[in-house]
Amino acid sequence: MLLEDSLSKELITIKSILKKGISGVHFDSREINEGNLFIAISGTAMDGHQFIKQAIENGAAAIIGEKELTDLNVPYYKTSNSRLALAKVASEFYNHxxxxxxxxxxxxxxxxxxxxxxxxxxxxxxxxxxxxxxxxxxxxxxxxxxxxxxxxxxxxxxxxxxxxxxxxxxxxxxxxxxxxxxxxxxxxxxxxxxxxxxxxxxxxxxxxxxxxxxxxxxxxxxxxxxxxxxxxxxxxxxxxxxxxxxxxxxxxxxxxxxxxxxxxxxxxxxxxxxxxxxxxxxxxxxxxxxxxxxxxxxxxxxxxxxxxxxxxxxxxxxLTFPGVPGRFETYSYAERPTVVVDYAHTPDGLDHTLKTAKSQHHSQLFHIFGFRGNRDHSKRETMLQISVFYSDFVILTLDDLNNEDYESLVKEMKRMASNIGNNIKIIPDRTLAIEYAWKNASEKDLIIITGKGPETYKQEFVYPCNSDKETIDYLQNNIRKTHQN
CATH class of the missing domain: 3.40.1190.10 (Mur-like, catalytic domain)
Known part of the structure; x- marks a missing residue:
């Protein structure tokens, strides 16, 4: 059965499907229960059509997909765009x-x-x-x-x-x-x-x-x-x-x-x-x-x-705005450098953030940021150039690997650093990169850490921390304990 592409006809078909006692809508076959509608999405990582059989075994009462299928034992509705169908079905199912x-x-x-x-x-x-x-x-x-x-x-x-x-x-x-x-x-x-x-x-x-x-x-x-x-x-x-x-x-x-x-x-x-x-x-x-x-x-x-x-x-x-998590969050410590944590992860965003930081602090600027694996490679060199332009010290590190090869990512860092400037230090472990700045910056300096903001780390680093702010807190507490001892 064809799920029509024209909006009016498609909505009529969607309503008729849902009137057949559909008890839920899912695009993940593992979440299907008795009487649910399963919508197969052709994703970038995997194809939901491969899981139609599993969805039916779990109790799916009907299927929507993009492929020509005729051998199913439940009603099947073909559409040219499963993602669009999912959005419209979900809106209809939950009554807009x-x-x-x-x-x-x-x-x-x-x-x-x-x-x-x-x-x-x-x-x-x-x-x-x-x-x-x-x-x-x-x-x-x-x-x-x-x-x-x-x-x-x-x-x-x-x-x-x-x-x-x-x-x-x-x-x-x-x-x-x-x-x-x-x-x-x-x-x-x-x-x-x-x-x-x-x-x-x-x-x-x-x-x-x-x-x-x-x-x-x-x-x-x-x-x-x-x-x-x-x-x-x-x-x-x-x-x-x-x-x-x-x-x-x-x-x-x-x-x-x-x-x-x-x-x-x-x-x-x-x-x-x-x-x-x-x-x-x-x-x-x-x-x-x-x-x-x-x-x-x-x-x-x-x-x-x-x-x-x-x-x-x-x-x-x-006048009473409390700020935004991970957006130019500023932390001050006694006899330690000021630290800013910011989410900036685009060339334009990084330029604005570092320009603002530079205008507010006239001592040295330490900038820590990392390459994020399996993301837009074309902006990496531009962002490194921006960092070198504004910063007195650049510490280049890792963001999330996202399954990109560690060695090749570090190799790319070294290649870009050698081409751009000599005030770049490469420390792949993010927590050690932050520690380097923390130990080498004076109390009048500014450390700015960009790219993650409030996000948690996706891989383990040397220090047992889950975010940039946690790493700073960890270093501060350890230094305080060392001095006390």
């Missing part, structure tokens, strides 16, 4: 929980997490409850849930929405989530575009393809949904021009007189920003350092204003 709250989707290379946390803080200070779905963690009804993907798979996503009783859902929407149709079972009231720069080119063929995928978010707006575009980058301006929406539903923030929210002045010293909010001048104190965070703050400000939050209330909320 996205229809109740205000749905806000944030996409872009950098700034999604910071913008989402800023926005959530602004809204919650006004008594508006917010769920947050994103990179660091998911927050539903005030409770934290572990996040393995920025944008969860469609089934988990719909379950989170069902569980939420919050008034607003703020979602980070990744390019992978868009390209793999994880959010195609949703509609958004507001879509935000932060920026676009070099990232994920191991997945997307080029920046233009990456941009087109990011643009997909704005095809998923509700009938009166609005787009808020950061036009401070050329990609934002390009998106603004290509959006097929009435101008009354497109709003922008940037540096141009045509922008609805225009940055007029930013004082790096006292962090005060002066903006034009349509026709009125407003100001606010930027809660986190760096020009890139000015844009994140202005993006959150723009959304809050579209949600009818008064400018003065936004200004007051920003």
């Amino acid at each position: 929980p996205w229809k109740r709250p205000i749905m806000i989707g944030i996409t872009g290379t950098n700034g999604k997490t910071t913008t989402s946390y800023l926005l959530r803080h602004i809204l919650e200070t006004q008594g508006i409850s917010c769920s947050l779905i994103g990179t660091v963690k998911h927050i539903i009804n005030g409770k934290d849930f572990y996040s393995t993907q920025t944008t969860p798979d469609p089934i988990l996503l719909q379950k989170l929405l069902v569980e939420s009783t919050d008034e607003v859902i703020i979602m980070e929407v990744s390019s992978h989530g868009l390209d793999q149709n994880r959010v195609c079972g949703l509609k958004f009231d507001i879509g935000i575009f932060t920026n676009l720069s070099h990232d994920h080119l191991d997945y997307h063929s080029d920046l233009d393809s990456y941009f087109l995928v990011k643009s997909k978010l704005f095809t998923l707006l509700k009938s009166e949904g609005e787009a808020i575009i950061g036009t401070y980058s050329s990609w934002g301006k390009k998106l603004q021009e290509k959006l097929n929406l009435p101008s009354s539903r497109i709003f922008s923030f940037g540096t141009d007189a045509q922008d609805d929210y225009e940055l007029i002045e930013w004082n790096q010293g006292n962090h005060r920003c002066i903006i034009r909010d349509f026709t009125e001048k407003q100001s606010f104190l930027q809660p986190i350092p760096g020009l890139h965070n000015v844009w994140n703050t202005l993006g959150a400000y723009s959304v809050a204003r579209r949600l009818k939050i008064e400018a003065k209330d936004i200004q007051e909320a920003l």
